[in-house]
Amino acid sequence: MIRTNSSYKCIVLTCLILFCFSLSFGQAHKQIYHKGWIDFNKNGQKDPYEDPKVPVAERIVNLLSQMTVEEKTNQLATLYGYKRVLQDELPTADWRNKIWKDGIANIDEHLNSLAFHPHAKSAYSFPFSKHKQAIEAVQRWFVEETRLGIPVDFTNEGIHGLNHEKATPFPSPISMGSTWNTDLINKVGHTIGREARLLGYTNVYAPILDVARDPRWGRVMETYGEDPYLVAELGKALTLGIQAEGVVSTLKHFAAYSVPKGGRDGFARTDPHIAPRELHEIHLYPFRRVIQEANPLGVMSSYNDWDGHAVTGSSYFLTELLRKQYGFKGYVVSDSEAVEYLHTKHQVAASPEDAVRLAVNAGLNVRTNFTPPEDYILPLRNLVKEGKIAEETLDDRVHDVLYVKFKLGLFDDPFWISEKDPDQEIHRAIDDSLSLQVHRESIILLKNDSLDEVRSPLLPLSSDWKKILVTGPMARETRFMESRYGPSGNAIISIYEGLVKEAGTKIDFSYARGCDIVDETWPESEIISAAMSVEEEGLMNEALEKAKEADVIIAVMGEDEKRVGESLSRTSLDLPGRQSILLQRLQSLEKPILLILTTGQPLTINWEDRYIPSILCAWFPGAWGGKAIADVVFGNYNPSGKLPVTFPKSTGQIELNFPFKKGSHNGQPGDGPNGYGNTAVTGALYPFGYGLSYSSFEYANLTIDRDVFSVHDTMAISVDITNKSKANGEEVVQLYLTDEFSSLTTYASLLRGFQKIAIDAGETQTAHFRLPVQQLTMLNKEMEWEVEPGSFVVKVGNSSENILLEKRIIVN
DSSP, X not given: OOXXXXXXXXXXXXHHHXXXXXHHHTGGGGGGEETTEEOTTOSSSOOGGGOTTSOHHHHHHHXXXXXXXXXXXXXXXXXXXXXXXXXXXXXXXXXXXXXXXXXXXXXXXXXXXXXXXXXXXXXXXXSHHHHHHHHHHHHXXXXXXXXXXXXXXXXXXXXXXXXXXXXXXXXOHHHHHHHOOHHHXXXXXXXXXXXXXXXXXXXXXXXXXOOOOOTTXXXXXXXXXXXXXXXXXXXXXXXXHHHHTTSEEEEEEETTOSOOGGGXXXXXXXXXXXXXXXXXXXXXXXXXXXXXXXXXXXXXXXXXXXXXXXXXXXXXXXXXXXXIITOOXXXXXXXXXXXXXXXXXXXXSSSHXXXXXXXXXXXXXXXXXXXXXXXXXXXXXXXXXXXXXXXXXXXXXXXXXXXXXXXXXXXXXXXXXXXXXXXXXXXXXXXXXXXXXXXXXXXXXXXXXXXXXXXOBSOSOOTTOOEEEEESTTSSOOGGGSOTTSOBSOXXXXXXXXXXXHHTTSSEEEEEOOSOSSOTTTXXXXXXXXXXXXXXXXXXXXXXXXXXXXXXXXXXXXXXXXXXXXXXXXXXXXXXXXXXXXXXXXXXXXXXXXXXXXXXXXXXXXXXXXXOSXXXXXXXXXXXXXXXXXXXHTTSSOOOOOOSSOBOSOGGGOSOOSSOBTTTTOOOOSSOTTOOOOOSOOSOSBOTTOOBOSSXXXXXXXXXXXXXXXXXXXXXXXXXXXXXXXXXXXXXXEEEEEEXXXXXXXXXXXXXXXXXXXXXXXXXXXXXXXXXGGXXXXXXXXXXXXXXXXXXXXXXXXXXXXXXXXXXXXXX
């Protein structure tokens, strides 16, 4: 990160402002800081909660014993940061009259400056050192100006990278899911956690562990995919990376959030049709595993319902499952407005105050919403006064919040003093290199057919092609490469710019937009088409005329941030607007075409798959998307991404996903007494785990250390993979298991391992898996986890459908 003279001036000015702040608020409390401890309650003696040598459990008990009801209730609410709810960047004298004079649980997204919320732009977000100093000033106010000095937990989003101006940008989570690379995602977690800590944030709202089972849902792009095992492995990797840097990882959205009825988002987001076993085996599986294996200290409760249970008001979800069964020790924060929805949406609470009662008694620790914290705290105090929330319950909820703050070390070093310079340590060149690699590994080659019987596939693109037209509405777009939940303010390379820069003077590029992302009547045009306007015909004709002069056409098409995302579920999964028409007209010119898809969800690109020779799926990339795509197109990087979701052929097939129950994806009978015929298109367009390479790989020698296992054993599995091509490449080796016969119906196949391996041309590498037999558990008739004795088939391949080798084992 390069410092400029203006940056130095900003830092000097900030230091002067903060110095004046310290004179105003801090002078009277210098005496609270002692060697090895802080006199938080300012009574002149070292209380147990102030003593770092006292066990955490005793420190919490001591602090709780000193807290008033006002101070306790304040530890159960979020104060949204600058220009969301909080109107001040730094503490003011008026803060002594605000409800947070008695403390607050956390402050969310303070001074992070979001491009999607320009009114929240702050002078303290960048340079990074200004933010660290500002956060320290806010923390100092709570330590020095509140009676007990309880520090604040500073929270922020982090699913695309830290949600802060100019932090290191990463692509969308669905892109990360496409890497199938846990080591890489763990490094992403370390980067997010390290940058959070350097900026003063103590808690990152990531990863998202929702399992995307319905491609119509607008937030598919924010998940790692549709398979619970893949989501769990990548989520665990990110969680471990974040928390290794000393900050909290908060998992979201718990639970059953990702499949609202019909995939409807927006004002709906309710009534997921999930059977009880599916709830536990699919949707809760990642949460259970990540909580038990990575020990995160945060969970965000969702605002949906399941089987009549409004999750944020359900003791079954927040206490029975999270605390008792999974062993969660941290605090549960609500998604925005989840408490209020108990009254307004689900109507299981008779009033807003009753919604507070339900949530707290169910197990919620901290309420979050874009409204003042007193909207929650005052009804909560009233409920305690009236005995509708027991003081013991109140103490339990506050205990969990304090536990997290003690584990973070905030009662030992509330200001996180560090010798590291945030301006030198955040968004470094090495971080951009990591981001670029994530971008590269996320790109999926969906199709790369030979152009004809003589010519080889179009990709990687040769410099022999001298004239290339780049067209399509997404070629020069960049806004979709930023996220509401990720970094902003970074330089972004569009796909067109990336291609031109990479090719240099070797290729003569031309550009024509061709059409807009959507037409004037969209989304109605997804069900009733409208005639093209004169302007639309003009755009399309310009592209066609330029295409006639080109050797190759690169069409960049798909969705933008206004077509897919939070609250943006779609009616159709076809290319929106006139894009398919443009592509069909271009194809009629009989020129080689590469289609680059930018999308946040699987699309039903049936015509495109049949008639376009080469297709790349780039999802929603981040700032390095243009560079990464150009690297793949020109062969600087051999694509290795694999689909983390199934691409259906039609929305009429939904749900079509992996894993699926035996027989549920079968076709139709040719004859028989119960009806027969051919009335439906069957099968996936592209199956889960699918993705091509410029290399070709051969699998051999599947080996399992023995044939018979007990339930406590671990299988040692290996398989050889040979690169049969002349191009170095990477292969994602996928391990699946099938329970052949069971007391209850089971899934046709389950992903239970994967490994990305780099293999040079002509060489052989061996993939090794260690699989505990406990990974074969199923829910029995009593809804208890059990490995049933019997035969299982161990399978390896390069997608869920392309199984290349298999062996049978027995579990006693």
